Amino acid sequence: MRNRxxxxxxxxxxxxxxxAFILAVFSVILIVVFSKGFPALRWSLIFQLPKSGYYLGQDGGVANAILGTLYLSSGAVLVSIILALPAAIALQKDYTSPRFAQFTRLILDVLWGTPSIVYGAIGFAIMVYLGIRASLLGGIFALSLVxxxxMIRSMDEVIRIVPEELRETPLALGSTRFEMVRAVLLKQAFPGILTAVLLALGRGIGDAASVLFTAGFTDNLPGSLMDPVASLPLAVFFQIGSPLKEVQQRAYASAMILLFLILVINIVSRILEKRFTRHTIR
Amino acid sequence: MSVLLFRRFKDQIVTMSLRGILVGVLILSAGLLGILLLKSAPMISDFPLSKLIFSAAWNPWKGQFGLSAFIVASLGVAIIALIFASPVSLLAALYLSECANRRLRNALRLPIDILAGVPSVVFGLVGVIVIIPSVSILSRLCGRDTTGYSILSGGILLAIMIMPYILSLSLEVLLSLPAEAREAAIALGATRWETVRHVVLKRSVVGLVAAVVLGFARAFGETIAVMMVVGNVAKIPHSAFDPAYPLPALIANNFGELMSIPRFDSALFLAALVLMIIVGIFSLAAQAVLHHIGRI
Structure with a gap:
């Protein structure tokens, strides 16, 4: 007994x-990034474009990369919502046979796990074929593939858990499927859909591999969709590769800004989810 | 009557466009694979597969495009990552499913989700600051003086990156077990360890393996973070302290100079294809298991 x-x-x-170990690793990452990044953080880093010689330690900031990342990921989120929401609704059993839906879900889950560098390479191949240079448009395209x-799978999951009774009631009252979808499914699943969008936004902000050759990198802000655009993860990556101490310091600060954005998105999505869930029927 | 007709008509239009978009997305995905095949076709038709996949001779300037050093490197970092990550994540998931109450589980969801969402370049940075010097010291203790940029550093970093991922997947598997199974064992006087060993693990082992395999697939395809710590030397590594050059890093580092060497671009697309197929096979098998269990 004692042995047992x-x-x-x-x-x-x-x-x-x-x-405890996993949570400790989590804290170490936060502590390392913030303790290394904070001393190097300047207002100019956030609000200024890189001046000439920035990568040699001269003045300037990474505003090009911060704004570039926001352009890229919000553009890709918009494109993805337009395709993902209808696709997620079409996966419901009101529209598709369960067999086909299961098959599609499996395919989408495999695509979800495909490395983003592969999407970057494919995006690049398509851009070469169409004659587009590395640009905001190309980056948005590759990021949308990621x-x-x-987005489809997480929207599908939250729409699927809407209770059967709630779906059947409007149909029994004579509404069409589309009216039911609009009045019930979308309303009920709204908090979850919002979370799915923010999840995708977070992934887009942090993804470097897909925009590496599709979006390019520049010290300026893009004037149009066809201009190359900088991104924050790549800015961190290029600066950490520098042999100069000052530039490395800025890599730490840029990484801190990046991590801060991700933290904010995660926490905001948690708060919004809680707030909107109050208005749904359970 | 006409109102009803209009409503029906509208419903028909919407139904068609919803289905159209879903099918379009599927066609797009098939198209992506097709593009990779098309782009790597010149390579596959010019060289026998044995020269491409199983040869370690990588000299693009001499027309040798053996990918095996890269494939071995990717397998190496991913396996090291699994060795470190899976016991820790599975045990933590067991704690959350068997011992923790719902409140603790919900409270820990936030840090675990955030950890899973930390951008890979940030992991890479932490790796350069913390893991590289530690591995360098470790190598000196083992009698070898290295910089720390090695397959071991890549594996440790990847282990950290896939821990939250394996943890949340396996937690879902464990929570999908019915409570009656556990209660029966506890009612018979089994301790927690005995319940886990004889009931919980026995019934969920397939799902847990699937969760670990998905972690492996994730590790195999991870790019930026690994590239920052693994050293990027195109030779088959012989010890954990040797640098290596995984497939994703090969693609990421060389895509810029596509045009200068004949066939080079096709070789890189072949690397992407190999990467996609290996990751695809593992994640297809694991996802099929998880779907079958009914996690989803």
């Missing part, structure tokens, strides 16, 4: 230790 209890206690503490499967 000891085994159990050992098991318990290994489990707890593992969980976002699309994850």
């Amino acid at each position: 209890k000891m085994k159990d206690a050992l098991f318990y503490w290994t489990m707890l230790g593992s969980l 976002m699309l499967p994850l």
